[in-house]
Amino acid sequence: MSNLATPVPHNAPHTVPYSDSALNHGDKRKAVRRDGRFCAYFARRHWFWRALIATAGTLFFTLSVVMLTEWLMRGSAASWKQYFTLTHRPLWTTLGLVFLTLFLLDSLLGRLWQGILIVAPVLLGLAWFSRQKGMYLGDPLYPSDLLYTRQVVDLMPLLVRDRPLDAVLIVLASMAALAALYFCWRFFRRSVPRLNWTARAARLAVAMPALIWFGSISDYSSFSYIRDRMGIVPMMWDQKENYAHNGLVVAFIFNIPMANVSAPNGYSQERIASIAEYLFPADDDSGLLGGSSSAHGNTIVPVAARNDEKPDVIVIMSESFWDPSRLPGVAFDEDPIKNVRANQSGHVFSPEFGGMTANVEFEALTGFSNAFLPYGSIPYQQYVRRPVPSLASFFSEQGYETRALHPYRQWFWNRGSVYENFGFDKFLSEENLPELMKKGHLASDEEFTSEIIRSAEEAEKPLFLFGVSLQGHGPYAPSRYPDSQIKVVTNADSAVSEASKGSVRSFAQGAQDADINLGRLMAWAKKRERETIIVFFGDHLPPLGDVYVESGYMKNRTASRVDTADHMLAQHETPLVLWSSRTDSLRGVGTISPSFLPLYVLEMAGLQHPYYTGFLGKVHQEYSVIDGHLLLDKDYTPHAGWMQQPVMPQILQDYRQVQYDMMFGNSYSKEKMFPFISAGIYATTGEDNKKQVTSQY
Numbered sequence: 001m002s003n004l005a006t007p008v009p010h011n012a013p014h015t016v017p018y019s020d021s022a023l024n025h026g027d028k029r030k031a032v033r034r035d036g037r038f039c040a041y042f043a044r045r046h047w048f049w050r051a052l053i054a055t056a057g058t059l060f061f062t063l064s065v066v067m068l069t070e071w072l073m074r075g076s077a078a079s080w081k082q083y084f085t086l087t088h089r090p091l092w093t094t095l096g097l098v099f100l101t102l103f104l105l106d107s108l109l110g111r112l113w114q115g116i117l118i119v120a121p122v123l124l125g126l127a128w129f130s131r132q133k134g135m136y137l138g139d140p141l142y143p144s145d146l147l148y149t150r151q152v153v154d155l156m157p158l159l160v161r162d163r164p165l166d167a168v169l170i171v172l173a174s175m176a177a178l179a180a181l182y183f184c185w186r187f188f189r190r191s192v193p194r195l196n197w198t199a200r201a202a203r204l205a206v207a208m209p210a211l212i213w214f215g216s217i218s219d220y221s222s223f224s225y226i227r228d229r230m231g232i233v234p235m236m237w238d239q240k241e242n243y244a245h246n247g248l249v250v251a252f253i254f255n256i257p258m259a260n261v262s263a264p265n266g267y268s269q270e271r272i273a274s275i276a277e278y279l280f281p282a283d284d285d286s287g288l289l290g291g292s293s294s295a296h297g298n299t300i301v302p303v304a305a306r307n308d309e310k311p312d313v314i315v316i317m318s319e320s321f322w323d324p325s326r327l328p329g330v331a332f333d334e335d336p337i338k339n340v341r342a343n344q345s346g347h348v349f350s351p352e353f354g355g356m357t358a359n360v361e362f363e364a365l366t367g368f369s370n371a372f373l374p375y376g377s378i379p380y381q382q383y384v385r386r387p388v389p390s391l392a393s394f395f396s397e398q399g400y401e402t403r404a405l406h407p408y409r410q411w412f413w414n415r416g417s418v419y420e421n422f423g424f425d426k427f428l429s430e431e432n433l434p435e436l437m438k439k440g441h442l443a444s445d446e447e448f449t450s451e452i453i454r455s456a457e458e459a460e461k462p463l464f465l466f467g468v469s470l471q472g473h474g475p476y477a478p479s480r481y482p483d484s485q486i487k488v489v490t491n492a493d494s495a496v497s498e499a500s501k502g503s504v505r506s507f508a509q510g511a512q513d514a515d516i517n518l519g520r521l522m523a524w525a526k527k528r529e530r531e532t533i534i535v536f537f538g539d540h541l542p543p544l545g546d547v548y549v550e551s552g553y554m555k556n557r558t559a560s561r562v563d564t565a566d567h568m569l570a571q572h573e574t575p576l577v578l579w580s581s582r583t584d585s586l587r588g589v590g591t592i593s594p595s596f597l598p599l600y601v602l603e604m605a606g607l608q609h610p611y612y613t614g615f616l617g618k619v620h621q622e623y624s625v626i627d628g629h630l631l632l633d634k635d636y637t638p639h640a641g642w643m644q645q646p647v648m649p650q651i652l653q654d655y656r657q658v659q660y661d662m663m664f665g666n667s668y669s670k671e672k673m674f675p676f677i678s679a680g681i682y683a684t685t686g687e688d689n690k691k692q693v694t695s696q697y
Helices: 025-035 037-044 047-074 077-085 090-109 116-137 143-154 156-162 164-191 197-216 225-229 239-254 269-279 338-343 357-366 391-397 412-422 445-458 498-526 546-551 565-572 594-604 610-620 650-663
Strands: 312-318 330-332 346-349 401-405 426-428 463-468 488-490 532-538 573-580 590-592 623-627 630-633
Touching: 047 077, 047 090, 047 116, 047 239, 077 239, 090 116, 090 197, 090 239, 116 164, 116 239, 143 156, 143 412, 269 610, 269 650, 312 357, 312 445, 312 498, 312 594, 338 498, 338 573, 346 565, 346 594, 346 623, 357 391, 357 412, 357 463, 357 594, 391 401, 391 412, 391 463, 391 594, 401 445, 412 426, 445 463, 445 498, 488 498, 498 532, 498 546, 532 594, 565 573, 565 630, 573 594, 590 594, 590 623, 594 610, 610 623, 610 650, 623 650
Parallel strands: 312 463, 312 532, 346 590, 401 426, 401 463
Antiparallel strands: 330 488, 346 573, 532 573, 623 630
């Protein structure tokens, strides 16, 4: 790297590298004092030695920041040592990328090594957040996670209440880091030489093309021979292994393209038409809106509605609801979920653990699957940008009033916009609900249930209501419910600590409150003249952390993404109740993905639909659980690594095609699979989109 600084004559040892004007001797000495001894020493060297010193310094900073980043992200000396001692080449790629980024920033900032003051905080910050996310949710940090920074900040008061000492330490550490960054900046400004325009141009010429070239081979969906020779393997199906093998920098870059969803192979109008033809044979003269066969039969009908009084349909996704009696060696003086246990239909296999509620909600409302979306993506935040068919839009077509209820803010998980695109008439949220009584710092399940009852009694038409509760949200500090009467009992030889017992008690109290109010809702529904269908399920297991390890329920604080079927079921199953005020509970459902809930909801309501009961019925004839890491057929036989197989089962290929078509494609399937869209229930373009969600009423 030549001409890193303006060359100076050897007989002028005190001349600073960037001084081209004629300065007197006193001014030169002042400049030397101001810029430090290193500047003067650097200026006296030959250009070759200046280039060598600059490069060596950049290499030192590169190695240091990469070592600290990987240590902070992994939290394991063994994993860190393996990454730096094995001869696989992703390490060298990471070092090269960071080195080139420092080159580029130094060129843009115009001063040697100044880029480390940007790169180091960014990488160390990403590594720390990735480690924290892994501890609580089991996944590393993805680029898409930056989209819900506002949500994390909004939940900070809850985290501070749960761990006040940790919060204080984090604040102090952040202040110290900012102070250190400021003083480093001051030091670099005084002691590190500026780069002249030649040096800056040279660095830019080296770094920019190289970084652009790497960007061109970072799309994981396309094969790159050079990338393969570099030992880089984008393991998008197993992100833990992806980050462990490739390191934070490379794996994070691989996940950036997840914002774009590529069309599945063979997607075309003809392919969608062939799927529709399979569902609606050409010799079927039932007509677009005729027919009356069973959803699990061989004939699929577009739409069949009830002629008698339509039932109200209430779907409740209860925050973190789970059966705490599953914890080994942990018992309670009374069953905290006795109503759910008495009416349980089966289980929902949650695609998430400890959080990411919106992804479970997406499947339950649309009948689409996260398995066909990039791993780690959040459809509510990234993909729902136009009207998408859902239970709300279907029930609206059937003459229902459709409401969503969540006693928190509309912007959280982008629900306000998403519910509008799903076709809800109203969204009851913190902005337009009366102030609700809190329990455990959050809106209580008692008040939440009262709002459900009030909505049903106010409705002038049949009601479809989708509610997401809030009280059960973690964390579960032992002091969360001071008046809790639940007693937690552990075995004499149990390794469960007193602090963990307190967390279990707090969680069980919240679960009991949800269970009690479900019983209250059922008792109310039984007294009504109109039939009321209630669907109740938990969105994911609670983030109980050390409780799982101490009790022996799981090996780690978080669920495994890739494991045996038995372990995956234990770590992702939540209770499911499908209940009618006329026919009681539907039994023997087993374990199903949330995407099959629309099928059961419509069947219980006596309604039929080409997609929700027709197509999903066909899929459910063969499969019970469709998850990116677990595929279970109807007899619960697992199909390991199904997403990595060269050929996907035909019915799942069709499923993926239809989902892509309606979310991202040209909506070729809307006429026969989603006829209510064609009938104008809501438009497929933003210009004609009916503003159905109201925030003031």
